[in-house]
Amino acid sequence: MKxxxxxxxxKSHKFWWIETSENKFVVNYGKIDSIGKYEIKEWDSVEECEKQATKLINSKIKKGYKEVNFDYNNHYYFDDMDYDIDFLTSHPNFREHFTDEQLYCNCGDEExxxxxxxxxxxxxxxxxxxxKNKNFSFVDFPKYLLEKEWGIEYFEPILITDEKVFAEELKIKDKGLSREAIINESDEVVIATAFAQIKITGKIDEELKEKALLSLKRVELIAKICGYGESEINKQLYNDLESFTNKENIKLN
Incomplete structure (x- = not known):
């Protein structure tokens, strides 16, 4: 149900929508043209979830709400902070393409x-x-976050052409931290930013996508050099991100 x-x-210009999925539902509400607030509720069964959703809908209708064709694609999707990351609070394009919920809404696996x-x-x-700013720049965010807010050197994702030179570079210590750890932090931020843009907006800047793919490649190379072994998760992230394409019906800045 959606x-x-x-x-x-x-006095009021408000929207409210609801979507059910198995035994839980999400509601998103607020002033028209705002992002609004997201809330997820979970129930003991599918039947109870549908019953409670219908009850809420009937309550809204009684209050004078009119059913509309909501533009779900041109809307931002934020998680319910009390529930954490979930597919129901992710953009439809994200859910359609990145179908492995255990991977893309995972809150515990470091990879x-x-x-x-x-x-x-x-x-x-x-x-x-x-x-605070709907014109937020996803492309510029990783460098800004690391250098301006976290005080960590940002390593631009690049294509590594000389593995031996890179391997020696990883051994360098910066303020007690290994270069490997600092580069890894840059790559984690870039990768998370890229997937966050799609999760929130349903699209990705091509420049950010290219940076994230380079970061995923660099993560793979570091694992190889350091003897960590191949990561199937990293490969899936790369393949899924590489194959994602923006849809023309997304108008958000």
């Missing part, structure tokens, strides 16, 4: 986009900044 409503009178502390922080910091 239904949207609006309430418009002399996933939002599973590490860094990746999770990046997603939620971006959400906070967009609420």
């Amino acid at each position: 239904r949207a409503f609006e309430f418009i009178d002399e 996933t986009p939002f599973g590490s502390d860094t990746g999770n922080d990046v997603l939620h910091i971006i959400e906070e900044k967009i609420r």
